[in-house]
Amino acid sequence: SSWWSHVEMGPPDPILGVTEAYKRDTNSKKMNLGVGAYRDDNGKPYVLNCVRKAEAMIASKKMDKEYLPIGGLADFTRASAELALGENSEAFKSGRYVTVQGISGTGSLRIGANFLQRFFKASRDVYLPKPSWGNHTPIFRDAGMQLQAYRYYDPKTCSLDFSGAMDDISKIPEKSIILLHACAHNPTGVDPRQEQWKELAAMVKKRNLLVYFDMAYQGFASGDINRDAWAVRYFIEQGINIVLSQSFAKNMGLYGERAGAFTVICSDADEAKRVESQLKILIRPMYSNPPVNGARIASMILNTPDLRKEWLTEVKGMADRIISMRTQLVSNLKKEGSSRNWQHITDQIGMFCFTGLKPEQVERLIKEFSVYMTKDGRISVAGVTSGNVGYLAHAIHQVTK
């Protein structure tokens, strides 16, 4: 007999499982609108030019493969912090922050979650927006935290339930942890406006909450890295010492290289050093030290003026294509004769769109049209092209008319 006879079969991952089902489908018209990976207008993965250039530069330097420090590549972590906080940030300039390299967004979130479990004794409760990225809940749970929620998305309007959010947040017990999506909310694509962010900041300050920002799409949402980081920077300026997780998977197309960072804004540089030492103690028994390749590429891009400029242009290009697909989807739905209000498709921002489709409708899209998305009706707009937007509009109209 086996040690594992009682081990249950785990359910397929809801998000990554979509791609796996898509791959098995033989329909030539199939569309993968599941996982958030950018595609060009031919539906192909896009390796950024600045990435290729950075790789060539790195190869020519013939570097060795010695272990990185536990906290990661210093040039990378410093540049990541500066990208998020802004070069004029007082917190950045004074050094009252620590940034460690993490395994893309997930790994950075997990380091932060473990850190809070160990050192944030005031509360076990992490408040997520309703809905949030599916993996947030298990990450925090596996780290030993408890999950709560605040209202966020209004399914009736397919937009932000701001009064609901403010109402719920006003009742969160002091010193709880609240997670906010910095920009391009996943899965809804619904972001607060700047005025609303200001009110949110005032409220979390009033409630004395620890703010955890997840920023996976800086640059990718509006096309402007400063605009996308506005909320993060505003909160810090308001004296809120946030913690922050960053991913370079989407905005640099470095998905499989796992480049990310976790930052803690501290009272002063001394506190930052102490926090850093504890982060290292958490990282060492997880994977010892992080992988170099993605961090080196990202660092080369961020720290080389020409490459950085090129990167900003390419990120804008990706964001612009997404925005254009949103516009085309809506116009195609009108052309199909749909009488429903699809304005949320263009109001929403970033890679994802909460279509408002119900699970039964999603199932029909998958089974009858080979259009793959997650059960919550979330589509990755990045998977839409000028070549298939018509088919998508047709399929959506068929299941919603």
Add this chain to the structure above:
Amino acid sequence: AYRTDEGQPWVLPVVKKVEQMIANDNSLNHEYLPILGLPEFRANASRIALGDDSPAIKENRVGSVQSLGGTGALRIGAEFLRRWYNGNNNTATPIYVSAPSWENHNSVFMDAGFKDIRTYHYWDAAKRGLDLQGLLNDMEHAPEFSIFILHACAHNPTGTDPTPEQWKQIAAVMKRRNLFPFFDSAYQGFASGSLDKDAWAVRYFVSEGFELFCAQSFSKNFGLYNERVGNLTVVGKDADNVQRVLSQMEKIVRTTWSNPPSQGARIVATTLSSPQLFDEWKGNVKTMADRVLLMRSELRSRLEALGTPGTWNHITEQIGMFSFTGLNPKQVEYMVKEKHIYLMASGRINMCGLTTKNLDYVAKSIHEAVTKVQ
């Protein structure tokens, strides 16, 4: 980390070649790997550990999880065991780590939630060798179903491995007492120069019908330290059990790093799946192993020639990157402060730090430390 005779890091020639191939291949991109990793990497990595003719592979009862180095493989295995081994919730299941061991073993299992981490006798300081009786005794008296971390070869930090006969005795006790073997294999090929020889213990356990985990690292034998290339090999009773185990490991991976880094796995997979590159790699590995073996024999012969008090055969009998010299903390302090030779307080030296240029100096320094400091 390995050093050349010039004291420099060494990127393996086969790695340079394969990296160039990867760079020139425009069909490659940076898309996400599957959660469990690059399929070609996983299959080849487990094949390297278990052998081409492994009955477990033939019977389709081997699973693999690409991990962030050996540490990552250990952590995923530990997290899984804590959740699923021998019923659920194993926070109280004893974990046995050798005395001494790599210090991170303790932290990995502790952070995975195990509350009862114990040591088993291993290093006999008096005879500078394996305390087999102590080890077997600990296994006899360990609670049934305890988990034992075993070093597949080149024990870190002592460099002292059980002989095949001793491994057989260890396996017999573990089988009888229902103890779970979790192998840590960080030096396959690097220890003796032979992949098969260094995997003998793991393969023996498999042939004895054990279900086991083996955390593999490709940091040393591929010199891919900072790319974080590792693999957790799972051997189960049958395919169905292994499938379910992998599905749960997937969930653990998803909340730890989502999916593993691509670059290092590509390098290893490309190398292992090409007969020509595979031979080239084996040659590179042997180069490293041979240099270490040479340094061992040269150091020992110098100490014996100097007439340094004590016996020094353990220097050549030990294997792998490290050697437990037997120097005591005061003698180590002398080495560090007076001779500027850096070694651990335990007396552990990294043989890779020795070169033809510094052998004489190191031998003389050890001689001084032993004769001047008690």
